[in-house]
Amino acid sequence: MTNALAGHELFTQQEGLNGLDFLNLQGSYHPNDLGQTLISNALTPTVNQAVGYALGNLGLVGPPAPDPQPLPTVDTPPVVDPPIDSPPVEQPPPVDPGDPGGPVVDPPRPWTRSPTPPPRAAAEAERKATETHMSRLLREIEDIMKSEIPLCGPYRLTGKVPDSLRVVFLLPYMREMSLMCMGPLALYDLVNRGSDIPAVAERAIRYSCLRASGNRLAPPEGEVYRTIESASPVATADIVGVSIANSGDLPSFFRLLDLAGIPRRSADRVFGRHPLVVGGNGGFANPEILADYVDVVALGEGEASMVELIRVVHRARGAHAAMDPELAKESVLEELSRVPGLYVPAMYDCELRPGGGVTAVxxxxxxxxxKVRPQFLGLDELHAAHFVAPISNGKRGVVVPTLGCRWACHFCTLGVPPFRQAPFELLDAYLAELEKHDIAQVVISSATFTQYGKRYALLDCRRSRN
Known part of the structure; x- marks a missing residue:
């Protein structure tokens, strides 16, 4: 048929057809009326069949339905209900024709989907999908806790008072950089190791699973922003400390508060319902920039001022429980303003100069x-974690050999704190501890390391261990 339609012996001078079978390749299919009629009659059934199969394979049409046959009619007697008072008539059981006297065997039913549990592979995939959706933050926190090593020994919080405050340090960095925030880590270690400090410290960082939308962050869907150490939301803490390294990163202050669900403005936060927000580090060197948003600013080194702040808030939580929240907050802030090193913007009026700057506070x-002056402590008052990072992720340790600077250049703030050097024995013992855990990398976080008197001995000590 294909050859005929393609023109095989289609146009010839022969008048008639040499056979009507289209499989005969030698046939002469002359395009006259007779030839057209005969070839049409021969090809039409085959073409219709081929087209029908093609359309059926494409799902466009189904197979032609057979002509309906009339059903045979069977005369059946009418069904008459038995009388109510008559006993039920027992019908004899049907008999199998192949086994007279035996019961009829029901024919096998066609296969249908039963409500059985899904296959193991589907169940495992469903479990993994649920776990991925619901616990991304939890799984990241578990990875963090598995990798972290407390270099100064484990934290034993069993000796804390039962009504200890919950202090959360918010760090605007991911897990690697958060372990280099020496100021918050020093306070974190101090609070958790001090049995006489009525608080427990926790950390909340910028987890990698957080969702970013413009300049805002949000936890994974269905989860809340929590700390590494606790499943409780950050917003339920008693005190929240925000560490900003420099003024260029001040937007992180608002980003972290929004992430935690804490009102931005200090006036909108209710004492006893919202945490007390404390700012610190170099980003708050000029605390008036965020005066309407932060409750307290710790100026200088916070080992002494933060511990006193915790004690004041702990006493006030019980003493002011029945007081009006607004009056209670004002009373607490007034008491905190008398702690050396703490600046409370709500207790001061700042007069700005028309052309810029501050006229008076x-x-x-x-x-x-x-006046409120920054607090700088002596070596005997500083916690050991002020000079050596108390936690490592197994990759690196951090040391701070010097504080301040010997010089007082007018363009630099390094000379504002007095110059102090970390005890060499402390640094040497820390390096030995890193060696025990096979931690090969050491970060020297000190802009004035060249002024450290025993820097060569420290480097030689490191080389001898390598």
Whole structure:
């Protein structure tokens, strides 16, 4: 048929057809009326069949339905209900024709999908999908805790008072960089190791699973922003400390508060319902920039001022429980403003110069100090974690050999704190501890390391261990 339609012996001078079978390749199919009729009659059934199969394979049409046959009619007697009072008539069981006297065997039913549990592979895939959706944050926190090594020994919190405060340090960095935030880590270690400090410290970082939308962050869907150490939301903490390294990163302050669900403005936070927000580090060197948003700013080194802040808030939580929240907060802030090294913006009026700058900062009440100075401590007052990182991820350790600078250049703030050097014995013992855990990398976080008197001995000690 294909050859005929393609023109095989289609146009010839022969008048008639040499056979009507289209399989005869030698046939002469002359395009006259007779030839057209005969070849049409021969090819039409085959072409219709081929087209029908093609359309059926494409799902466009189904097979032609057979002509309906009339059903045979069977005369059946009418069904008459038995009388109510008559006993039920027992019908004899049907008999199998192949086995007279035996019961009829039901024919096998066609296969149908039964409500059985899904196959093992489907169940495993469903479990993994649920786990991935619901616990991305939890799985990342578990990885963090497995990798972290407390270099100064485990934290034993069993000696804390039962009503200890919950202090959360918010760090605007991911897991690697968060372990280099020496200021918050030093306070974290101090609070958790001090049995006489009525608080437990926790950390919340910028987890990699957080969702970013413009300049905002949000936890994975269905989860809340929590700390590494606790499943409780950050917003339920008693005190939240935000560490900003420099003023260029101040937007991180608002990003972290929004992430935790804490109101931005200090006036919108209710004492006893929202945490007390404390700012620190170099980003708050000029605390008036965020005066409407932060409750307290720790100026200088916070080992002493933060511990006193915790004690004040701990006492106030019980003493001011029945007091109006607004009055309670004002009372607490006034008491905190008298702690050396703590600046409470709500207790002061800042007069700005028209062309820029500050004319004066005056206290609103004589019960608060007229000036607040940053607090710098001696070596015997500083916690060991101020010089060596208390936690490592197994890759690196951090040391701070020097604080401050010997010089006081007018363009630099390194000379504001007095110059102090970390005890060599402390650094040497820390390097030995890193060696025990096979931690090969050491970060020297000190802009004035060249002023450290025993820097060569420290480097030689490191080389001898390698």
């Amino acid at each position: 005056r206290p609103r009440t004589p019960r608060v100090p007229a």
